[in-house]
Every structure is written in C-alpha cells, then in structure tokens.
Amino acid sequence: MNPTLDQLCEQFGRLVGTVPVPSKPPVPTASSSVGPALGLPVAASGEGRVAGPASESGAGLRPADQAAKMAAHPPPAPTGPIQKTDHAAKGYDLDVTVAPTQIVMAAEIMDRAGFGLDAITGVDWLAQEQMEVVYDYFHPTAPGRVAVRTRVPRARPEVPTIAAVFPGANWHERETHDFFGLVFAGHPDLSPFLLPEDATFHPLRKDYQP
Amino acid sequence: MTSPADSAVRPGVNETFVLNLGPQHPAAHGVLRVKMTMDGEYVMRAEPVIGYIHRMHEKMGENRTWAQFLPNTGRIDYLSALHYNHAYVAAVERALKIEVPRRAEFLRVITSEMNRISSHLVWWSAYLIDLGGLTPLLYAFDDREKLLDLLEAVTGSRLTYTYFRFGGVYNDVDEAFLRGTRQFVREFRPRLKMYRDLVTDNIILRKRLENIGPISAEQCRKYGATGPVIRGSGVAYDVRRAEPYSVYPELDFEIPTRPEGDSMARYLVHMAELEQSLRIIEQGLDRLPDGPVLGKVPRVLRPPAGDYCFAVEAARGRFMVRLVSDGKDIPYRVKLRTPSFSNLSLFEETSRGMILPDALALMGSLDLVIPDIDR
Amino acid sequence: MTETFSGDLIYIAAFCLGGLAFALGPFIVVHLLMARKTRQTANKTGQYIECGMEPIGDAWIRYSAIYYLYALVFVAFAVDVLYLVPVALVYNRVFVIRDFVELVLFVGILSLVIIYAWRKGVFEWKRR
Amino acid sequence: MEAALDTSQIVKFAKLDDLLALSRANSLWPLTFGLACCAIEMMAAGGPRFDISRFGAEVFRPSPRQADVMIVAGTVNRKMAPAVKTLYDQMLEPKWVIAMGNCAISGGPFVFPGQYAVVEGVDKLFPVDVFIPGCPPRPEALLEGIMALEEKLTGKRRWPVVKPPQ
Numbered sequence: 001m002n003p004t005l006d007q008l009c010e011q012f013g014r015l016v017g018t019v020p021v022p023s024k025p026p027v028p029t030a031s032s033s034v035g036p037a038l039g040l041p042v043a044a045s046g047e048g049r050v051a052g053p054a055s056e057s058g059a060g061l062r063p064a065d066q067a068a069k070m071a072a073h074p075p076p077a078p079t080g081p082i083q084k085t086d087h088a089a090k091g092y093d094l095d096v097t098v099a100p101t102q103i104v105m106a107a108e109i110m111d112r113a114g115f116g117l118d119a120i121t122g123v124d125w126l127a128q129e130q131m132e133v134v135y136d137y138f139h140p141t142a143p144g145r146v147a148v149r150t151r152v153p154r155a156r157p158e159v160p161t162i163a164a165v166f167p168g169a170n171w172h173e174r175e176t177h178d179f180f181g182l183v184f185a186g187h188p189d190l191s192p193f194l195l196p197e198d199a200t201f202h203p204l205r206k207d208y209q210p
Numbered sequence: 211m212t213s214p215a216d217s218a219v220r221p222g223v224n225e226t227f228v229l230n231l232g233p234q235h236p237a238a239h240g241v242l243r244v245k246m247t248m249d250g251e252y253v254m255r256a257e258p259v260i261g262y263i264h265r266m267h268e269k270m271g272e273n274r275t276w277a278q279f280l281p282n283t284g285r286i287d288y289l290s291a292l293h294y295n296h297a298y299v300a301a302v303e304r305a306l307k308i309e310v311p312r313r314a315e316f317l318r319v320i321t322s323e324m325n326r327i328s329s330h331l332v333w334w335s336a337y338l339i340d341l342g343g344l345t346p347l348l349y350a351f352d353d354r355e356k357l358l359d360l361l362e363a364v365t366g367s368r369l370t371y372t373y374f375r376f377g378g379v380y381n382d383v384d385e386a387f388l389r390g391t392r393q394f395v396r397e398f399r400p401r402l403k404m405y406r407d408l409v410t411d412n413i414i415l416r417k418r419l420e421n422i423g424p425i426s427a428e429q430c431r432k433y434g435a436t437g438p439v440i441r442g443s444g445v446a447y448d449v450r451r452a453e454p455y456s457v458y459p460e461l462d463f464e465i466p467t468r469p470e471g472d473s474m475a476r477y478l479v480h481m482a483e484l485e486q487s488l489r490i491i492e493q494g495l496d497r498l499p500d501g502p503v504l505g506k507v508p509r510v511l512r513p514p515a516g517d518y519c520f521a522v523e524a525a526r527g528r529f530m531v532r533l534v535s536d537g538k539d540i541p542y543r544v545k546l547r548t549p550s551f552s553n554l555s556l557f558e559e560t561s562r563g564m565i566l567p568d569a570l571a572l573m574g575s576l577d578l579v580i581p582d583i584d585r
Numbered sequence: 586m587t588e589t590f591s592g593d594l595i596y597i598a599a600f601c602l603g604g605l606a607f608a609l610g611p612f613i614v615v616h617l618l619m620a621r622k623t624r625q626t627a628n629k630t631g632q633y634i635e636c637g638m639e640p641i642g643d644a645w646i647r648y649s650a651i652y653y654l655y656a657l658v659f660v661a662f663a664v665d666v667l668y669l670v671p672v673a674l675v676y677n678r679v680f681v682i683r684d685f686v687e688l689v690l691f692v693g694i695l696s697l698v699i700i701y702a703w704r705k706g707v708f709e710w711k712r713r
Numbered sequence: 714m715e716a717a718l719d720t721s722q723i724v725k726f727a728k729l730d731d732l733l734a735l736s737r738a739n740s741l742w743p744l745t746f747g748l749a750c751c752a753i754e755m756m757a758a759g760g761p762r763f764d765i766s767r768f769g770a771e772v773f774r775p776s777p778r779q780a781d782v783m784i785v786a787g788t789v790n791r792k793m794a795p796a797v798k799t800l801y802d803q804m805l806e807p808k809w810v811i812a813m814g815n816c817a818i819s820g821g822p823f824v825f826p827g828q829y830a831v832v833e834g835v836d837k838l839f840p841v842d843v844f845i846p847g848c849p850p851r852p853e854a855l856l857e858g859i860m861a862l863e864e865k866l867t868g869k870r871r872w873p874v875v876k877p878p879q
Contacts, residue, residue: 087453091304091519091532116431119547121532123517136519136532136547140431140440140447145519168433171555179268194261194584195830196792203269203829204543210827225646232636233796234746236775241748241793243638250649251710262793263748264830265823273825281822288750288849332753351760358757368757369849370750565710581749581788618733620807635776635803637796 003113005094005144009082011109012096016081092136092145099150100159103135106148107162107169110137115146117162120172122180124154126206131157131182152182161187179204226254229566233262237340237570240580242554244573246566253569256561258554264584271544276302276511277376279544284370286546287582289329290525292322292365295374300455301520301531302376305513313501314378315457320391320494321361321373322522323487327398328357329525330480330487337477337574338409341418346409353401360390376511378504388495395488402484410481419474423560423572426471434552437527438483439576442476444469449523461493473575480577512539526550526577550582654707661698665691731867737781737807738866741859744780744804745773746797748787751814751849755786758852765852768859777803782862784855785841788816788823790830794838801839809842809865810835811858818844 081097098106110117118136125132135148152159161184163170173184174193181202184190192199202208226249233241241262247255267282274282283298284291296318303310331354335347358368364383365373373380409415430440440447446465450458466482468475513535521530527549534543553576561569668691676684702708747755758765765771774780777800789797801810812835815821820833835841842865845858864870 089304089307090516091301091521114431116436117434118528118530119434119532119545121534121543121545123534123543134517134532136530138434138452138521138528140427140445140452143452145453145521147519166432166434167559168435168552168555171551192261194264196261201829203266204272208827210829225648227644227646227648228641230636230638230641232638233793234635234637234775234777234800236745240752240787243636245641250651262790262796263788264790264792265749265788266828266830269828270823270825273827285750285822288753332756335756347756347759348761351757352762355757355760355762368851369753618729635778635800637793637800 003139003142003144005084008094008109008113008144008146009084011113012082012094012098012106015102015105015109016096016098087145092147094144094146096146096148097150098148100152103133103148103150104160104162104165107135107165110146110148111165113139114141115139117166117168117172118145120169120176122176122182122204124180124204124206125151126154129154131180133159133176133182135162157182158185159183160185163187178202181205231256237574238580239336239574239578242578242580242583244557246569248566251565253561253564253566256558256569258557260554260580260583262584263581265581267546267585268544271541273540275539276513276541279541280375281370281372284367284372285581286585287524287526287529287548287550287579288370289332289579290325290529291369291371292318292325292373293522293524293529295371296322296456297520297522297524297529297531299374299376300522301518301533302511302513304520305516305518305533305535306376306508306511308377308507309505310378311502311505312457312499313382314503314505316494316498317379317383317503318374319456319458319461320491320498321364321371321379323490323494324357324361324391325371326487326525327484328354328361330484331357333480333525333577334405337577338415340570340574341415343409343415346405349401349405349408353398356394356397360387360394363387363390375504375507377507378502382503388498391491392495395491398488399485402481406481410478415477416474418567418571419477419575420472421470422473422568423564423575424470424472425556425560429556429559433556435527435549435556436552437524437549437577438476438479439527439553439556441465441467441479442575443471447528449521449528453521455520455522457494460497461490463490463493473571476575476577510539512537517543521547524549526579526582527553546585548582548585550576550578550580551585554578554583651707651710654702654705658698658702658707661695665695734866734868738863740769740772740781741809741862742772742774742779742781743770743811744777744783744800745775746783746785746800748785748789748793749816751786751816754849754852755784755813755855758855760852763852763856765856765859768856768863770859777801778805780804781807782809782811784811784813785817785835786813786849788821789832789835789838791832792830794832797835798838809862810839811843811845811855811862812836812841813845813847813855813858814850815846815848817841818846821848 083095085092085095087093096106115137116139118138121134121136123132123134130151131154132149132151137146137148139145150159157180159182161169161173163173163184163186170188171193173187174190176182177184177187177190178193178195178199179202191197195201195203226247229246229248231238231244231246233243238244243259243262245257245259246253265285267286270282271279279298280295283294286294302308331350335350338346361371362368364387365371365380425435425439425443427440427443427445430436430443430445436447436449444467446467448465449455451465463486466479466486468478513533515535515537517532517534519530519532521528528547529549530547532543532545532547533541534545536542557573557576561572564572669688672688747753757763759771759773770782777783783801783804785797801808812818816823816831817835820828820831823831824833832838843858843862845854847854850858860871
C-alpha cells in the first residue's frame with residue numbers, strides 16, 4: 001500500500017489535469033507539464049546540510065527508482081502544478097498546487113495512499129490579495145512528505161472542509177479560521193477555538209489592527 | 211438555571227449533567243478545560259476546550275527577526291525545549307544552506323536526548339499523581355535534578371533552553387560535562403530497574419491502565435497523532451528514522467513500539483524510550499569529534515523567498531516548523547505543528563463511554579503539555 | 586440514695602456539655618480568630634464549583650441510584666466499626682471462645698452487605 | 714527558698730495576633746495553580762532537592778477553599794482572566810498571592826505592540842503580595858518568595874538575607 005512518489009504524481013496529474021489551475025502566476029496549460037516527464041531535482045550530495053553520510057543515507061531512503069533517475073536535470077522552474085522537491089532543501093518531497101474545489105479530492109488521494117494529516121497552514125498574501133492554504137501530509141510507514149497548497153481570493157476566502165476525510169483536520173481548520181477568517185465550507189463547528197468565545201477578530205491577518 | 215442544552219433526558223433513565231473538568235484541575239496538567247457530558251460516572255461526550263494559555267507564538271514570529279524568535283521556541287513546549295530549538299534552527303539552516311560542524315551536530319543530539327529523558331521523567335511523575343501515586347514524583351525529580359545540573363552547566367538555564375544557534379550550538383562542553391553525563395547514564399540504569407520493580411510491575415498500575423482507552427493505528431493516522439501515541443498502537447513512526455536529520459542515521463537505536471494501543475502500551479513505550487535515549491547518549495559521547503561548535507553564519511539572515519519545513523521527534527511526537535520567508539529579515543509566517551494538538555484531538559472519540567477515572571488515565575497517557583496545544 | 590443519684594446526673598451533664606463544646610467550640614474559636622477586614626468578597630460564596638468556570642446546567646437532577654447504594658455500603662460499615670470499638674476495649678480481659686464466635690457472627694452478618702452490593706453491580710458502576 | 718525563678722526565658726508574652734501570624738506564616742498552603750513553564754519549577758520546588766516542605770508549604774491544595782496562598786505560576790491570558798478572578802474570590806481570608814515569573818508580573822516575553830491575548834500582569838486582576846522575577850525563576854527564588862511572604866506576615870525574617878559579594 002506504500003505509494004511511491006510517481007504513483008502520487010499520476011493521481012495528482014489526473015486530478016490537476018482536469019481543471020486548469022486558475023490563479024497562480026501564468027501557469028502553462030496543465031497538459032504540458034504533468035506526469036513523469038518532470039525532471040528530478042538532483043539530490044546534490046555536497047550541498048546537503050550535513051556533509052558525509054547523513055544526506056547520503058537520507059537520499060537512500062527515498063524510493064529506489066528516484067535514485068535511478070539521477071539525470072542531471074536542473075530543478076524545474078517552480079511553475080508546474082506538481083513538482084518533486086528535494087527533501088534536504090525544502091523539507092517535503094512533493095509540492096502540488098490544486099484549485100480550492102479540488103482540495104477534498106486531493107485529501108481523498110492522500111487518504112487512500114495511507115498518508116496522515118500533518119498540519120493546515122494559512123498564509124495571508126496581502127500584496128497579491130490572496131490567501132494560501134497549505135495542507136501537509138506525512139506517511140506513518142513509508143518515506144515521502146507531500147504539501148498540497150491552494151490559493152483563494154482574499155475577499156472571499158472559502159475552502160471546502162476535509163473533516164470528513166481526516167477527522168483530525170477539524171481542529172486544524174477551526175484554528176486556521178480563528179487566525180485568518182478562512183471559511184471552511186461544511187465544517188461542523190467554526191466557533192472561536194483558541195481565541196475567547198466572543199472573539200470576532202482574526203489576529204494573523206496582515207491588516208489586523210489590535 | 212436551565213437544564214443543560216444537550217442533556218439527553220430519556221424517560222425513566224437518569225438525566226445527564228455537564229461536568230467541567232475545568233482549567234484549574236490537578237489532572238489537567240495546566241489549563242485544559244474538558245466539558246464532559248456525564249451519565250452518572252460514564253462519560254458520554256468529552257469536549258476539550260482550549261485556548262486558556264494561548265500565547266501568540268505564531269504572531270510573535272511575524273514581528274521578530276529570525277534570531278529574536280529563538281527564545282520563543284524554548285517556551286512552546288518547555289519540557290522538550292531543545293527539540294523545538296533544533297527544529298526552528300535547522301529550518302532556518304535549511305533555508306540559508308548553512309553548514310553545521312559535526313561536533314555541534316553530536317552536541318545537539320546528546321543534549322536533545324538528555325532533554326527527552328527529563329521530559330519523560332516529568333511525564334512519569336505527573337501521570338502517576340493522576341493515578342494516585344504521590345511518591346514517584348520524589349524519585350523522578352531526584353534524578354531529573356542531576357540531569358538539569360548537567361544541562362544548566364552547558365546551556366545556562368534549567369527548563370526553557372535557548373542553546374542552539376544557527377550553524378551550531380551556543381558554547382562548547384567541558385570535561386566535567388562529559389564525565390558527569392557518563393556518570394549519570396551509569397547511575398540512571400539501575401534507577402530505571404527500580405522504577406520498573408516499584409511501579410511498572412505494580413498490579414494496581416496494571417489494573418488501572420491495561421485495555422483502557424484503546425487507540426488503533428488507523429485512528430492515529432486519521433488524527434495525525436504521533437510520538438508515543440502512534441508507537442503505542444504498533445506503528446514504528448519516528449521522525450528520527452522517517453525523515454532522518456542531524457547525525458541520527460549514524461547512531462543505532464531501536465524505535466520501541468507496543469501492539470496493544472492501550473494506556474499501558476503508551477506507558478511502556480515511554481519507559482522503553484528512556485533506555486533508547488541512554489544508548490544514544492552513550493554512543494554520542496563515544497563518537498564526539500573535536501572541532502568548532504559554530505559554523506560560518508551570514509551577519510544578517512535573509513533566507514531566500516519560499517517556504518521551508520523541518521520536523522523533529524520531540525518528546526511528545528512530531529514537531530514541525532514551517533517557515534514562509536519573503537526574503538526579508540523578518541519571517542513572513544511561522545507555522546508550529548505541535549504534537550500535543552493532534553494527540554489531544556483523538557481524546558473526544560476515544561473517551562466516549564469510559565468512566566471518569568479511566569478517561570483521566572487515558573488523558574495522562576497522551577502526555578499533554580497545554581501551552582504546546584494552545585501555542 | 587439521692588446524692589448518688591445526683592452524682593450520676595453530673596456525669597451525664599458533663600458528657601453532654603463536653604459533646605456540645607466539642608461541636609460548637611470550633612465555630613466560636615474561628616469567629617474570634619478570623620481575619621476581620623478582607624480584600625475581596627465579590628462573589629465569595631456565589632459559586633460552589635471550584636474550577637474557575639460557571640457551572641453548566643442545574644444540580645437538581647436525577648442521577649443514577651448507584652451513588653446512593655455506594656453511600657449505603659459505607660454507612661453500614663461505619664456503624665459496624667462503631668459497635669466494635671467498645672468490644673475491643675473489653676475483649677482481652679478474660680478470653681471466652683463465646684466472645685470470638687459472637688464477634689465473627691456479628692461481622693459476618695454485616696459483610697453480607699458487601700455480597701449484596703457486589704451482586705447488584707454497585708462496584709462496577711453498571712449503567713442501567 | 715531557692716532564688717526567684719527567672720521566668721522570662723520560659724514564658725513569653727505575645728499578642729494573639731503575633732501567634733496567629735507566626736502559625737500562618739509557617740503553614741502557607743499553596744493553591745496548585747500551575748499555568749505554564751513556572752509550574753514545572755514550582756513542582757521542582759516541591760521535589761526532594763529544594764523541598765518546599767521546610768517552610769510548611771508542601772501541601773498543594775487543588776481547591777481554592779482550602780488554600781492560603783495562590784502562586785500564579787505562568788501566563789494569564791484574556792480567556793483565562795475571569796477564571797483566575799473567580800478562583801481568587803473563592804479563596805478564604807486571610808489569603809495572599811505570589812506572582813511567580815515575568816508573565817505573572819508584567820506579561821513577560823509575550824508583551825509586544827499588537828498583542829491580543831495576554832493580561833499584562835496579574836496585579837491588574839487582584840492585589841499581589843510577592844513578585845518573583847525570572848523566566849522561569851529558579852526554585853530557590855520561589856523559596857525566597859515564600860520567605861519574603863513570611864517576613865511580610867510576621868515582620869521577622871527567618872534566615873539572614875544573603876548579600877551578593879561586593
């Protein structure tokens with residue numbers, strides 16, 4: 001049941017391929033950059049933080065086939081919706097950008113692959129009038145860390161809830177709603193969680209005035 | 211006085227009442243409030259209410275420079291402060307691609323494992339106070355004081371450490387620390403055996419903990435519970451092995467797990483982790499290389515724009531820092547994924563139908579630190 | 586005859602007074618010694634639950650009878666010990682096997698309470 | 714007739730209040746009110762090495778009805794403030810408050826422009842008798858705080874004050 005990164009790329013490719021990713025900087029049409037044609041970022045040995053065995057064995061843990069594809073591709077420009085990132089450089093292995101409506105489907109892919117929900121992070125990009133939500137997934141038995149991110153307009157920050165797929169997301173979403181005012185559609189109870197019961201302000205927004 | 215809103219008044223059966231295991235309660239390990247809808251002694255629904263010690267760590271991350279946020283990391287989960295130092299410092303090193311000398315890496319591992327032992331000792335004494343045993347605290351704190359003396363000599367503080375710096379550690383260790391640590395490891399092993407005879411094999415503890423609050427591996431995955439909770443349910447998930455960092459891949463230690471998944475399993479996983487930490491400390495001391503303890507670090511830290519994560523195995527489970535930087539010298543967003551937050555989220559589902567004392571035994575086995583939940 | 590009679594009366598009066606003093610004494614002493622001025626009486630006795638939160642719901646509800654049965658078992662054995670105290674005083678003056686048998690009979694009958702409570706599932710807090 | 718007995722060594726006359734103050738000072742029952750990091754140092758003070766029971770203060774009562782002194786060990790935030798106020802009201806007179814740690818004194822490290830959650834100092838809620846600075850203060854500092862409270866009660870200091878070397 002342990003998924004390899006490429007199978008995940010397939011599934012996300014089909015998912016993302018269906019709906020072109022709206023916002024983000026000009027994204028080439030989904031069809032061109034999807035699927036295994038992606039170049040693998042070279043897990044450069046010397047550049048890893050700790051010289052010597054640590055990063056070698058770290059890379060060794062990655063699925064064997066990734067080591068096989070050690071073609072010296074320069075890391076792809078960060079435009080494609082699905083990228084494999086080097087764990088030693090970024091901390092996660094797969095970075096997928098999906099449309100807000102596809103969050104639940106992405107969560108189901110992750111659930112079927114046996115991943116666990118790690119964290120839901122809200123980021124308030126005030127300059128671009130957007131709010132970014134990053135879902136982190138870890139796998140209890142297989143290596144591989146996946147970050148699924150989506151962007152919503154700041155005026156109407158609305159993302160469907162994944163509490164049905166991952167019950168643990170219930171609390172993460174309530175907390176992100178507390179801090180950013182992100183409305184998780186379908187969430188059973190979005191009342192203030194870390195803030196006092198009668199709190200109506202959202203402190204982590206960039207334009208929050210105490 | 212109205213009857214509770216969600217009281218299920220079934221004809222002929224007793225009414226339910228809502229008990230506030232309030233913010234001020236000896237078994238709450240801090241200011242966690244649990245609204246328990248009770249039917250007699252049975253818990254029908256235990257809804258944790260948190261936020262009573264929310265201290266805005268993530269908000270402070272956005273108006274402090276990268277170095278000014280360091281003392282905060284020691285005050286999120288003050289029992290395993292060095293692990294939290296490690297995660298934040300290593301995340302920034304990952305962003306800035308800073309080289310850390312090997313001696314500093316070994317010092318980080320040794321002091322982190324000593325911190326894990328002191329955290330497990332506090333958990334052990336607090337958990338047994340919940341179950342009614344008051345004297346183990348005196349034994350555990352006796353050993354812990356020896357440990358704190360050693361760590362204080364090197365780091366300067368007893369509890370909320372800020373020992374790690376970007377690129378290494380704050381200062382080097384001297385001969386007295388190395389000798390003292392070896393002596394501590396030698397003296398602590400027979401003490402562990404005494405704890406086992408006195409408490410672990412005690413029939414009362416067995417009766418109080420066995421098959422209380424069973425948690426399945428699937429439930430752990432669904433809620434994101436990690437650390438001794440997921441290892442108590444049979445899954446050998448440990449960030450030191452899953453996403454190896456620092457010099458952990460070079461050290462050989464096992465990941466203790468228990469298949470049963472009840473409170474006794476989590477208790478035994480904690481106790482087995484104490485022995486593993488002792489092994490790691492010994493290996494770390496044997497292989498401690500010479501050399502500098504602080505690498506080259508740019509004067510002003512401006513990580514390139516983008517987001518970086520770093521996860522460590524803290525005493526309570528997987529702690530991950532997600533930094534979002536926009537190239538300035540102040541972080542754009544600091545996300546702290548703390549283990550107790552997810553570990554507590556499965557308490558509501560697991561404690562349904564238990565009697566109150568068992569629900570408290572379950573909550574103690576989850577090893578909660580409340581500021582770790584509220585951040 | 587009368588002075589012996591009044592002598593006994595004195596005994597009884599003394600014991601009654603002693604009991605009364607033992608009961609009311611603390612109230613008087615506390616009233617004398619307690620701190621007069623105080624800094625905070627906002628809602629000192631307003632709230633009986635001591636966890637810092639407003640209690641939810643009413644306390645006057647029907648809860649399960651097991652609490653009552655549990656208390657009964659305690660009362661039964663409290664009375665049991667009450668009667669055993671004077672016996673213990675005079676038990677070993679002159680040893681007669683009859684005293685021992687009576688004692689065992691007395692305690693045995695009272696321990697039937699435990700068997701009854703056990704059978705009724707009081708100790709397992711069964712839900713009905 | 715042997716010499717007149719000098720009773721001043723044997724019999725001391727004192728006001729009842731002094732006697733009461735001395736007995737209260739030597740049996741301060743703290744309310745277990747550990748909020749955050751200082752709570753662990755308070756437990757360490759209760760531990761075998763620092764041994765708060767030398768001052769008669771090792772009986773940590775969870776219920777405010779049975780406690781004499783409330784040691785506020787940790788950060789009080791706005792959601793918790795009404796609960797802390799209620800607990801203080803429920804304590805019986807005579808009662809005292811020790812504010813342990815910078816958070817209880819002034820909000821400590823969590824005071825910055827735009828902070829929305831921390832009450833900056835417990836003395837905004839109720840009068841505080843002894844302040845113990847530190848983050849967290851060492852257990853010896855807590856013992857010094859208890860000795861200071863005893864001095865406030867009885868007017869006499871039990872141990873000589875340790876002067877730092879000039």
